[in-house]
Amino acid sequence: MQTVNRIRTIRNAVLIALATIGTAQAGTLTIESWRVDDKTLWETVLIPAFQKKNPGIEVKFAPTAPTEYDSSLTARLAGGTAGDLIACRPFDVSLALYKKGNLEKLDGKPGMEHFPASSKTAWQTDDGKDTFCMPIASVIHGFLYNQKIFKELNIQPPKTEAEFYKVLDTIKSNGKYAPLALGTNDQWESSQIIFTGLGPNYWKGEEGRKALIAGKEKFTDPNFVNAFEYEARLGKYLNKGASSQTYGDSQNQFALGKAAIYPAGSWDIAYFNDNSKISMGAFPPPVPKAGDKCYISDHNDIGMGVNKKSKNKEDAYKFLAWLGSQEFADIYTNKVTGFFSLSDHLISVKDPVAKQMIDWRKSCSSTIRLNAQILNRGEPSMENQLWNVNAQVLNGKLAPKEAAAQIQAGFAKWYKPQQ
Structure with a gap:
């Protein structure tokens, strides 16, 4: 009887240890961004929506003032203290980060399949062969x-x-x-x-x-x-x-x-x-x-990349895949009025004026x-x-x-x- 109890005790201890290891691996994801005005939205709506589908992954939104973002982000990347996910400005600023080896190549990653070629232009190399940020929204x-x-x-x-x-x-x-x-x-x-x-x-x-x-x-x-x-x-x-x-x-x-x-x-x-x-x-x-x-x-306005030196890339890619989802496209487009998802998902825009503007895509060519x-x-x-x-x-x-x-x-x- 004592042997059976001892086996049960050992088994329970192993299960608890395994569960603890799983939780520790999840860690905390930190998002870098210049959109300080979006902080409440990320903390009260977007991050909770992601966590509902991905329990156990902690996410922190850590924005920097727009005028200081580029220089402070560059310093943090150089010092190895930057976040796991990097909000990307369009074109040359983010291209420079990629060329320095700060951002992961994202071609073929889950979620990227929902973005047409035109929406990726702002976050690609000049030859279009490498995409280094997932498109989020345009104006x-x-x-x-x-x-x-x-x-x-x-x-x-x-x-x-x-x-x-x-x-x-x-x-x-x-x-x-x-x-x-x-x-x-x-x-x-x-x-x-x-x-x-x-x-x-x-x-x-x-x-x-x-x-x-x-x-x-x-x-x-x-x-x-x-x-x-x-x-x-x-x-x-x-x-x-x-x-x-x-x-x-x-x-x-x-x-x-x-x-x-x-x-x-x-x-x-x-x-x-x-x-x-x-x-x-x-x-x-x-x-x-x-x-x-x-x-x-x-005009492509904002994207999201993965820090090449992130210690939690597995969860970072899970978050990126969610950014490419219908759920995120709906929430972001309707909560950040006037910023329109660049994905190919069909979105029901609630604001009447914003809906008028996004509907221009149906009859006019975008540039x-x-x-x-x-x-x-x-x-x-x-x-x-x-x-x-x-x-x-x-x-x-x-x-x-x-x-x-x-x-x-x-x-x-x-x-x-x-x-």
Whole structure:
């Protein structure tokens, strides 16, 4: 009898030890990110949803302020103290991390099969052979409009360039509202929202962007000059003090119902939902003329990679696989309003304005911001030049052809295919 009890005691001890080992192996996953505003969402919604499917795996979301993220992450990676999962900025910043050996190659990993080739571009080597971050979400550019004002003035969302000018003229002649809530003080909106948001309809999205990279087209070609000309004409509908109007000023102007149309990034939807009582709608960048194919700037914004020096890669890949799931795509798209999953899952978007914007993917071809891939690698910086040049075009200080020539000259100084 004592022998039987002794065997039972030993068996129970072994089972307890095995269970303890299993728990210890799970460990804690740490996620690096610059999205400090998402901290509550990760801690109260996303991580618990993952843990429900993967009990025993602890996850910590440890964000760093956006302005400090790149430098502090690089330091932690070098010192071996970085987290297991790395939130990836698009294109060159993350590519540099991969080239330094900081990120794992993810091709063929569970979850990656749910992302089309176009969504991986921001996190691949230039030749497209290695993918080092899983795509999470993109932002879309277009226009928000005040539905009450449109109804009052008996106008409809424009579909073509000519219709857009007619709408703007109607609003301007009425005199009660600003046609466009847009300033040029901060400059970035001039480039990232106006020029690279409206321009794809002129340079035909990916076709024109890739032609610049290949050296087959130049900024001085008609397709790109036409985009600058469109922008110059829009500048006539800005406030007199537009050159000193900040991004925050524009948001406030639209939120208070003082402007009819707001050139937007989809991330703005959440701001107006929280800070305004106006009734909004959205329309995509109007095409040059009726019957033209439409293009939208559907810009890859955030991805997730695995730290090559992570001591808990098994669980990191489990988390990555969940990031590629339908469940995550649904939660993220609906909780982070204006950030749209890049996966091929069918998503039911609850916010009506966000749904309008994501539905543009059904009728328009998506492209990324013109200079995001490869074209920002030399000096003078194309990003900085585009900010400055586009602000001047909107302010009426620089002619479209001069703007195109200035960008092209800077580009040709360092980029061999353009020489």
